[in-house]
Amino acid sequence: MVVRQGGALCQSQAGRRLRGLSQYCLVQPVSGSADGAGHESHLSCHRHALCLAGLPDGARRQCGSGRAARAACRLACLSRAGRQRRAGRGAGHRSLFHDGTGRAGHAERRICRRGQRADAGRAGGAAAMRRACCARRRQDGVAAIELALILLFFISLLPVVLLFGRALFMYTAVQKSAQDAARFMATLPLQQMTSEDTANQAAIFATQLVQQALAETGPLLKANLIRVECVYAEGDYPCGSYDTRPLQVRVKFVAKLPIDFLPGLTMGWLPRLKPISLQANTVQRYAN
Secondary structure (H helix, E strand, O other): OEEOOOOOEEEOOOOOOOOOOOOEEEEOOOOOOOOHHHHHHHHHHHHHHHHHHHOOHHHHHHHOOOHHHHHHHHHHHOOHHHHHHHHHHHHOOOOOOOOOOOOOOOOOOOOOOOOOOOOOOOOOOOOOOOOHHHHHHHHHHHHHHHHHHHHHHHHHHHHHHHHHHHHHHHHHHHHHHHHHHHHHHHOOOHHHHHOHHHHHHHHHHHHHHHHHHHHHHOOOOEEEEEEEEEEOOOOEEEOOOOOOOOOEEEEEEEEEEOOOOOOOOOOOOOOOOOOEEEEEEEEEEOOO
16 A cells, blocks of 8 residues: 555556556545545545455455444555554544643553553553552651650659649749848847847747748648757847847758659559758848
C-alpha cells in the first residue's frame, strides 16, 4: 500500500487474485473537511477488501465481518513499521491526565486502590500509588501517641513542681514573719530594752507575731523554738540581760513543712517523705 504526496491512496499488489489490477487507484485527493468522514469510510472498505483478497481462504474466513473485524484485519496486513506508526498516531488521541509538566505525550498516571492490580486501568498498566489520606492518617496516629507520652511525662513531674512551689511560698512567708518580729524589737525604746521585764514582754509579743503569720499562711506550718535575742558586744543574749544598748536584734526559728499533698492511696506504696525544714534568720540594727 502506497500513499502518494497529493493525498491519493494507491495499491500495488501482485498475485493471482490481483493480476488484473496492477495499479488501482482507490480514492482521489479530498480538498474539503466536510467529506472527511465519507472519505475515511470509503478507504476503510477498500483496505478491507484488498487485505481479504491477499489472504488465503482459511485466514479470510477467520477475519469475519464488521467494523472490529475489518480493523483487526487491516492491522494484521500492516508491516512492523506501519504498526509502530499507527500506534504512535493513536497515542496522541489517548486521554491523558495533567501531571504538571504541560506535555501531552506523557504516559497516563492513575491511582490504584489497595488490593487492585496495577494494570487494571489500561493495557500498558498504571503505576500503583498510595493515597495521600492513608499516609496523613498514619502520621496523625503517630503524633497522637507522641502527645500521650509527653503528657504522661509532664503529669509525672507535676507533683514535684507543686511541692517546690509550695515550699518556696512557705519559705517567703517564714522570712517575712521573722523580719516583722525583728523590726518590732528594733523599734523599742532604750528604757524598755534595758529592763528585763519589759524586754521579755516584747519578746513574747514578737513570738506571737511570728505564730500568727505562720497560722495565716498555712495551718500545718508550725515553728519550733522561736528565739528572740539581742546582740551585744559580748555576744548574743536575751534582750534585757545588760543595761547597755544592744547593737542588733536577731529573730530565728525553724518551721516544718509536711508533705501531705499526695492522695492517700499513694502513701501506701510511696516511701514516707520527711518534712521540709524552713529556717528563718533575720537580723535588724537597733536604731534607738
